[in-house]
Amino acid sequence: MKILIATVTVVMLSAGNIFAEDVIVLPAKNGNVEFHHKKHQEMLKTCMPCHEKKPGKIEVFGKDFAHKTCKGCHEERKAGPTKCNECHKK
Template structure:
């Protein structure tokens, strides 16, 4: 009986030591993210300071509107999200429109952050 109890305690301790830290790290976002469309873009990808926005936007679901709060956050470029280069009325917003509507609207409302095309999409060196 004592042996079974001790083995159970050791197994529980190992699970806590190795599995739990990995579960909590699963929802940590990178500090900076490169936003790239799932198709050929005419402008440079956006270097997005995610960590700075986490401090400013109180709810993750403001931007990640399909996220359930538990599972891994999917990219907007993931299949079934904002993958279209152009969208028809009534369809899910195109990649460009989804980002531009959300980002520019917030930057103008807060009177902070970049507002011009080249502020977010720096000209690429040729």
């Protein structure tokens, strides 16, 4: 029984990695933003920095969220794009 519970837990926790799109194109007024989901999953090893409650669609995703969460994380980690034209592609 313990093995069954452990197996189900591992499958549930890895489901985001299995079903998540690799590259998500986010339409934006200043040019589309490509978000490399799989790359972020592999690097961060957790969903919580972006998905505060649980994996799935981020309901409040928009300019303010992206600039605070995404750009803020890139600045904090000194990794990833932080300038407008590095994210927004025309």
